[in-house]
Amino acid sequence: VFQLSVPLNFLGSVYRELRQSLLDMETLFNLQKVNIAVKDKSDAKPLEFKGGEIRFENVTFGYHPDRPILKSVTFTIPAGKKTAIVGPSGCGKSTVLRLLFRFYDVQGGRILIDGRDIRDVTVESLRKSIGVVPQDTPLFNNTIEHNIRYGRIDATAEEVLHVSKRAKIHDTISAFPEGYQTMVGERGMMISGGEKQRLAVSRLLLKDPPILFFDEATSALDSHTEQALLGNISSILKEKERTSIFVAHRLRTIFDSDQIIVLRDGSVAEPPGIHEQLINSGGVYSSLWAGRDAEYGTGTVLY
Ligand code: ATP
Numbered sequence: 001v002f003q004l005s006v007p008l009n010f011l012g013s014v015y016r017e018l019r020q021s022l023l024d025m026e027t028l029f030n031l032q033k034v035n036i037a038v039k040d041k042s043d044a045k046p047l048e049f050k051g052g053e054i055r056f057e058n059v060t061f062g063y064h065p066d067r068p069i070l071k072s073v074t075f076t077i078p079a080g081k082k083t084a085i086v087g088p089s090g091c092g093k094s095t096v097l098r099l100l101f102r103f104y105d106v107q108g109g110r111i112l113i114d115g116r117d118i119r120d121v122t123v124e125s126l127r128k129s130i131g132v133v134p135q136d137t138p139l140f141n142n143t144i145e146h147n148i149r150y151g152r153i154d155a156t157a158e159e160v161l162h163v164s165k166r167a168k169i170h171d172t173i174s175a176f177p178e179g180y181q182t183m184v185g186e187r188g189m190m191i192s193g194g195e196k197q198r199l200a201v202s203r204l205l206l207k208d209p210p211i212l213f214f215d216e217a218t219s220a221l222d223s224h225t226e227q228a229l230l231g232n233i234s235s236i237l238k239e240k241e242r243t244s245i246f247v248a249h250r251l252r253t254i255f256d257s258d259q260i261i262v263l264r265d266g267s268v269a270e271p272p273g274i275h276e277q278l279i280n281s282g283g284v285y286s287s288l289w290a291g292r293d294a295e296y297g298t299g300t301v302l303y
């Protein structure tokens with residue numbers, strides 16, 4: 001009996017681990033409402049990364065055929081620069097992310113990364129190249145350290161510490177009685193929306209992908225912490241020349257972008273440009289900035 005129980009116990013724990021990680025993946029995909037059905041073409045090649053220029057070319061897409069979200073949208077996100085996408089709630093900003101990740105395929109036009117149609121590359125290589133801080137970050141029922149390390153499983157404890165400092169969450173974690181070993185998730189400690197966002201930023205900095213997408217990534221932070229975190233993120237992105245995309249309602253978090261794209265009614269509302277250009281041209285962005293846009297409502301907080 002004794003001889004048998006050892007391997008059975010062992011198998012039991014492997015089974016539980018496996019089951020837990022499958023559940024975790026499920027949670028992740030459910031939370032992100034992910035459609036994982038997109039398949040590789042038989043001749044799909046890994047994405048050859050050359051800087052990370054993204055181009056949407058006449059992209060048409062809707063979740064339902066009778067309700068297009070993007071109508072022949074064209075824009076270029078330059079390699080190594082910070083681009084912001086702004087526009088009223090529901091105009092399709094997060095949809096741009098889902099299409100880029102190929103959670104869905106476009107219904108018209110194409111999306112290119114460094115000149116390659118993303119449907120011709122393997123989904124795995126595509127998703128490895130893009131990192132995201134989503135609107136709502138799924139946390140695993142595990143320690144804070146594990147949750148950050150999910151960005152890159154083989155990271156050292158020092159690396160976890162380093163990114164946490166840059167993500168402005170280290171002091172908060174250190175103040176917890178169990179520090180980085182604090183359990184979070186459904187069965188762990190409740191952590192705030194702003195703490196969750198900073199954990200997500202730590203996770204992304206650890207993953208360190210060539211393309212980074214921040215979807216309302218700092219919306220739950222007080223403006224002092226937000227400014228400090230954005231300053232750190234900006235200097236990391238500049239230093240590493242990463243392509244980044246920021247979606248934000250609070251325009252003051254993106255006005256220093258190298259390019260601002262305004263989406264509205266399924267289209268690009270005006271030629272993209274930097275803040276000063278868009279203010280001078282007196283179009284949609286300038287009225288958003290002035291807080292005069294009724295559609296934007298109270299979501300727009302200016303200074
Ligand atoms: P917000 O600023 O509020 O986050 P958004 O600009 O990011 O909005 P999206 O999330 O891209 O907007 O959604 C665009 C539109 O598509 C919305 O009207 C939304 O209700 C709809 N939509 C999003 N996901 C789905 C889905 N899985 N099935 C059907 N409709 C969807």
